[in-house]
Amino acid sequence: MKKGLLVHPDGPDHTPWPTELAARYRAAGHWRGQTFGSLLTLLATAYPDNIAVVGAGNRWTYLELDERAHRMAAGLVELGVRPGERVVVQLPNVPEFLSVVFALFRVGAWPVFALPAHRDTELRHFSTQSEAAAIITVDRHDRHDHAAMATSLARALPSLRHVLVLGDAPEGAVALHDVDAAPVELPDPDPEGVAFLQLSGGSTGLPKLIPRTHDDYLYSVRESARICALRPDSVYLAALPVAHNYPLSSPGVLGALHAGATTVLAPSPDADTVFELIERERVTITGVVPPLAAAWAQAAARTNRDLSSLEVLQVGGAKCGRELAARIGAALDVTVQQVFGMAEGLVNYTRLDDPEEIVLGSQGRPISADDELRIVDPTDPSAASTAEVPAGSVGALLTRGPYTIRGYYRAAEHNATAFTPDGFYRTGDLVRRLPGGHLEVVGRAKEQINRGGEKIAAEEVENFLMAHPGVLDAALVALPDAYLGERSCAYVIPVDGVETPTAEELRRFVKQQGVAAFKVPDRVVVVDRFPVTGVGKTSKRELRAALVAAHQPNQ
Numbered sequence: 001m002k003k004g005l006l007v008h009p010d011g012p013d014h015t016p017w018p019t020e021l022a023a024r025y026r027a028a029g030h031w032r033g034q035t036f037g038s039l040l041t042l043l044a045t046a047y048p049d050n051i052a053v054v055g056a057g058n059r060w061t062y063l064e065l066d067e068r069a070h071r072m073a074a075g076l077v078e079l080g081v082r083p084g085e086r087v088v089v090q091l092p093n094v095p096e097f098l099s100v101v102f103a104l105f106r107v108g109a110w111p112v113f114a115l116p117a118h119r120d121t122e123l124r125h126f127s128t129q130s131e132a133a134a135i136i137t138v139d140r141h142d143r144h145d146h147a148a149m150a151t152s153l154a155r156a157l158p159s160l161r162h163v164l165v166l167g168d169a170p171e172g173a174v175a176l177h178d179v180d181a182a183p184v185e186l187p188d189p190d191p192e193g194v195a196f197l198q199l200s201g202g203s204t205g206l207p208k209l210i211p212r213t214h215d216d217y218l219y220s221v222r223e224s225a226r227i228c229a230l231r232p233d234s235v236y237l238a239a240l241p242v243a244h245n246y247p248l249s250s251p252g253v254l255g256a257l258h259a260g261a262t263t264v265l266a267p268s269p270d271a272d273t274v275f276e277l278i279e280r281e282r283v284t285i286t287g288v289v290p291p292l293a294a295a296w297a298q299a300a301a302r303t304n305r306d307l308s309s310l311e312v313l314q315v316g317g318a319k320c321g322r323e324l325a326a327r328i329g330a331a332l333d334v335t336v337q338q339v340f341g342m343a344e345g346l347v348n349y350t351r352l353d354d355p356e357e358i359v360l361g362s363q364g365r366p367i368s369a370d371d372e373l374r375i376v377d378p379t380d381p382s383a384a385s386t387a388e389v390p391a392g393s394v395g396a397l398l399t400r401g402p403y404t405i406r407g408y409y410r411a412a413e414h415n416a417t418a419f420t421p422d423g424f425y426r427t428g429d430l431v432r433r434l435p436g437g438h439l440e441v442v443g444r445a446k447e448q449i450n451r452g453g454e455k456i457a458a459e460e461v462e463n464f465l466m467a468h469p470g471v472l473d474a475a476l477v478a479l480p481d482a483y484l485g486e487r488s489c490a491y492v493i494p495v496d497g498v499e500t501p502t503a504e505e506l507r508r509f510v511k512q513q514g515v516a517a518f519k520v521p522d523r524v525v526v527v528d529r530f531p532v533t534g535v536g537k538t539s540k541r542e543l544r545a546a547l548v549a550a551h552q553p554n555q
């Protein structure tokens, strides 16, 4: 069977880089032909007795992690999991997250990185879209029965052959600890092939799946570890959910592993939990989203924990303004690093030796000299335009490079607008380039609400609202918020002649559709019409303006 003929009707699984660019990335040493599985083998040889991961009452050395990943890979093969198959992974911050994903890397099966907050609707979407063969989850987490959610999904989706559960496995599931067999020799997957599917926060509808290759992702991880000065004696604390691209790779857990360092997995990001771990494990670096930075800055003022080991605090995922960046640096007596990244690829960091003005006033500069950035007129309707705005002006950011995807997984139609014809990813972010090449993020062109780093696709939530029989139309917009940066506000037009649903009822209705709690609108406002643009489209700009006006004092 010819490989090239197996294109899914929705589009290819992976859009490779053009031949000349791929050759350039190899020649530059960005792509080194290494896989994640073979990397772990090397690390276990180089740092056998270093502690790789601490969490959930365990401390595993590199050797132990390597052995567990080998045994689980053999167990997965015995179960019948095959190279190229997709496996949805929904695990909290526990060491097994690492043994599971490295086992899958070794098998050549592709993890699909769900977050613990995802519920039925999202899991069903990822499983269906990827035609997943298995789902690996935990019995319970945060008062939610993940095992029941996964087994009921598997009953509904014939492609889902296996449900593997960390902890108590219910009827219809296999205990993850039983996925264990004597290690077997497995062929190393293609380093330029897909390693896993990451999720986009989604700017239209449900999250898109992002195919990342071993070569491209390892490049970003290796460079991130270097930029963040990780050493074998560094201790990285993952406070955010590890499956997210930021704590996974910027430099995150994978960057820490790459450096032979230790990762500490925090079960929750609250200051009490995290400060205790920082003191106990002598944590040197961690990463947060802005609302968490604000909470930690406050808590630091009254803690009696010894936080003196902490050298670097990263802030990213959403815009961290100048005041917050200054406040958190002073409160924790650390070097602040701004991180502006995306699961699609491009990651920007302020460098650890950047002047204070840059650290406070920018969101960093790209990892690589081969990251190509174009800042273009955001109002230009010709999708093909990549003409730059004058230097220093605000424009929409387009990017391509050695670790930025050229297309989403099986999404040919969406790819046609999400990428320019010459392969630039339209980030949807509005930025300004500062003279030294650093970027200042000034807003967003895409329909996405950034709720303290948790991305909400407006269209997805609007569809949930419109499923209600009393709702004629819905528009979700961002409500500026001092704590989270943005909260969501749903404007709703009721159907004539039926009883108008209350705000509370609509919030409950969205929640009952089985979606992550952060997507439930923070506010619901019932109106009889939406403002419209010249061509009659709902004007979100005007809706936003109305919200802002309503929140001004004296109006």
Ligand code: AMP
Binding pocket: 199, 200, 201, 202, 245, 315, 316, 317, 318, 319, 320, 338, 339, 340, 341, 342, 343, 344, 363, 427, 428, 429, 441, 444, 450, 455
């Ligand atoms: P995603 O594509 O879902 O991975 O989300 C990435 C998006 O998060 C970016 O395109 C930005 O909109 C936003 N983002 C991430 N980091 C920052 C940051 N430091 N400042 C402002 N926005 C950010």
Ligand code: DBH
Binding pocket: 245, 246, 249, 250, 316, 317, 318, 339, 340, 341, 342, 343, 344, 347
């Ligand atoms: O928000 C993000 O997606 C993000 C933020 C910082 C990211 O993917 C990253 C760093 O790698």
